[in-house]
Amino acid sequence: MSHPETTRPETTRRPISRGLRILSEPPRPEGLRQPTPPAPPPQPQRSTWPARSERSSSVSPSLPSAGLAPAPHPLTDAFGRQLTYLRVSVTDRCNLRCTYCLPEDADFPFGDRDFLSPEEIEAIVGALVRLGIRRVRLTGGEPLVRKDIVEIARRVKALPGVENLALSTNGTELARLAEPLRAAGVDRVNISLDSLDAERFRAITRRGSLEAVWQGVEAALAAGFSPVKLNAVLLSRQNLEDVDRLVELTLDRPLSVRFIEMMPTASNRHLQPDEYVSSDVVKQRIEARFGKLLPLDPRHAAAGPRTGPAAAYQLAGAQGAVGFITPLSHTFCADCNRLRLTARGELRLCLFADRVYPLRHLLVPSVPGVEDGREALEAEILRVLQEKPAEHMLARGDYGNLVSFMEIGG
Ligand code: SAM
DSSP states (O other), X not given: OOOHHHHSOGGGOOOOOOSEEEOSSOOOOTTOOSOOOOOOOOOOOOTTSOOGGGOOOSOOOOOOOOSSSOOOOSSBOTTSOBOOEEEEEOOSOOSOOOTTTSOTTOOOSOOGGGSOOHHHHHHHHHHHHHTTOOEEXXXXXXXXXXXXXXXXXXXXXXXXXXXXXXXXXXXXXXXXHHHHHHHHTOOEEEEEOOOSSHHHHHHHHSSOXXXXXXXXXXXXXXXXXXXXXXXXEEBTTTTGGGHHHHHHHHHHSOEEEEEEEOOOOGGGGGGTTTTBOOHHHHHHHHHHHHOOEEEOOTTSTTTOSOOSOOXXXXXXXXXSEEEEEOTTTSOOGXXXXXXXXXXXXXXXXXXXXXXXXXXXXXXXXXXXXXXXXXXXXXHHHHHHHTTOOSOOOGGGTOOTTOOOGGGTTO
């Protein structure tokens, strides 16, 4: 694999930023190599969507409020959805090549210098948090391949307004990093674990070691993350038989195991539609073997704070939980509360919407005494937010131009 940093012309490299201010008149971004696709035609408002005034929100942002009326939530989109959850991709690189996620010979065009620095992440996430983001997840690519991941976590958690910081990882480096990440303020971790059989795990990840990941799981529990969630993407011919063993883990360990429906991308065409397994099928299988899955009390430690679409259950008397993430069989766009920041500083409004909105160019090294102009960044975020689409088109098999979740952090 060629290393892009050794071949990229000097002119496209960004200076390492030290202390940031924000330009009030954003110039055309220098070094932005990926043209932004033209704006999509305006989304028709769908009749199935309640008007903003009719929608009740399950989220209550804790913005400062004067008087009795609740403060308006600045990050409210054209459909009345309040955005409180941000997923931050810190890299698109990964040390595994899961069959449903990346091609075996995947090559990554970008290197660490193309990705936001810890200071830049702090500045952009800071703007989003001032506007109402409350929960942040660091993801990738594989976030733990970044050498400065602990610093990134520390800076994000220190931002006033961040109530909860989570991390998604494949776990390969977690045994080493669990404690420093916990000390940096990461509250909870999701670990991808598609099989508990060493050979199947190796076959799915094409290069991973189950033992290393399991040491990461144990290190996460020992470090005190709460909850620790294990995510398994199910494939009918590769790991369906792992369902029972994964569910068994929840009986006597405080683990939350979640089954994710494989979402179509250009990288997993070879698996579609034969290997897709609906969560309904998995739930039936679990109940036939273990008995009824009971709705999980949201105060249960394994549930964690609700940030997303997982339907959570538990078996009677179990310490842990079982969840299902069902982007295809049961869409959850109407309750979407999330935004995504790509590793190169673009806002992505929907997992399966092609358009991204560059924000990095609004950041420049700060000059002492000069007004930092952060309002311009906030204004740009509020402006583009109104383009968040009503729903993604996945159920119709349209995954836009998405090659892999590694581009956006799933
Ligand atoms: N490397 C980290 C990890 O393994 O969790 C974070 C990035 S990874 C893209 C995030 C999650 O997306 C993982 O649980 C992975 O299994 C899942 N994922 C990747 N491609 C997927 C797909 N096509 N459909 C459903 N889930 C997918």
